[in-house]
Amino acid sequence: DSGVTQTPKHLITATGQRVTLRCSPRSGDLSVYWYQQSLDQGLQFLIQYYNGEERAKGNILERFSAQQFPDLHSELNLSSLELGDSALYFCASSVAGTGATDTQYFGPGTRLTVL
Amino acid sequence: GQNIDQPTEMTATEGAIVQINCTYQTSGFNGLFWYQQHAGEAPTFLSYNVLDGLEEKGRFSSFLSRSKGYSYLLLKELQMKDSASYLCAVRDYGQNFVFGPGTRLSVLP
Numbered sequence: 001d002s003g004v005t006q007t008p009k010h011l012i013t014a015t016g017q018r019v020t021l022r023c024s025p026r027s028g029d030l031s032v033y034w035y036q037q038s039l040d041q042g043l044q045f046l047i048q049y050y051n052g053e054e055r056a057k058g059n060i061l062e063r064f065s066a067q068q069f070p071d072l073h074s075e076l077n078l079s080s081l082e083l084g085d086s087a088l089y090f091c092a093s094s095v096a097g098t099g100a101t102d103t104q105y106f107g108p109g110t111r112l113t114v115l
Numbered sequence: 116g117q118n119i120d121q122p123t124e125m126t127a128t129e130g131a132i133v134q135i136n137c138t139y140q141t142s143g144f145n146g147l148f149w150y151q152q153h154a155g156e157a158p159t160f161l162s163y164n165v166l167d168g169l170e171e172k173g174r175f176s177s178f179l180s181r182s183k184g185y186s187y188l189l190l191k192e193l194q195m196k197d198s199a200s201y202l203c204a205v206r207d208y209g210q211n212f213v214f215g216p217g218t219r220l221s222v223l224p
Contacts, residue, residue, distance in 0.1 A: 035214075
């Protein structure tokens with residue numbers, strides 16, 4: 001158990017819908033990262049927040065958005081869902097969010113299925 | 116552009132030693148990480164390298180050569196539970212993490 005929690009564990013929805021994925025970081029970690037993992041694409045970095053502010057942006061679609069709240073939990077919002085958005089979505093957290101030695105710890109993931 | 120290469124699959128025998136290679140071309144370098152991921156589970160941290168050389172951690176060691184854009188993960192005394200995917204990831208100057216496609220290791224009895 002990494003100490004990072006994600007809800008829900010599974011989510012099934014229809015194309016065109018909007019969903020929200022939630023992540024609570026490990027106690028003491030200020031940085032949260034979101035990743036998408038699909039069978040054909042591997043693990044793709046989406047976005048990073050540090051202490052409420054966006055720090056780095058990867059391959060995140062405009063239909064997706066995220067935020068980190070004052071209590072440091074984070075939400076990833078996915079809208080106008082398409083079949084290709086079906087994937088495992090992981091959240092990770094780290095202490096500082098910068099520096100080569102800052103290790104990320106991953107949550108158990110949310111499996112999103114778009115029908 | 117950003118590119119990380121790893122072999123897709125490897126097979127080894129229980130008790131043996133296996134080396135998983137990773138080559139990278141990224142926008143700057145700010146550390147290289149290795150993760151283990153069992154099917155359907157979250158990646159778990161194994162090791163990181165920021166300076167050239169070998170880092171040893173029990174049965175696992177990781178090596179880095181920044182000038183060659185090359186790293187390897189060495190697993191000794193292989194156990195059946197080591198069957199998993201091994202992900203190489205590089206943090207670039209923009210603090211982005213770029214993950215390789217992963218190497219699926221099968222350990223046979």
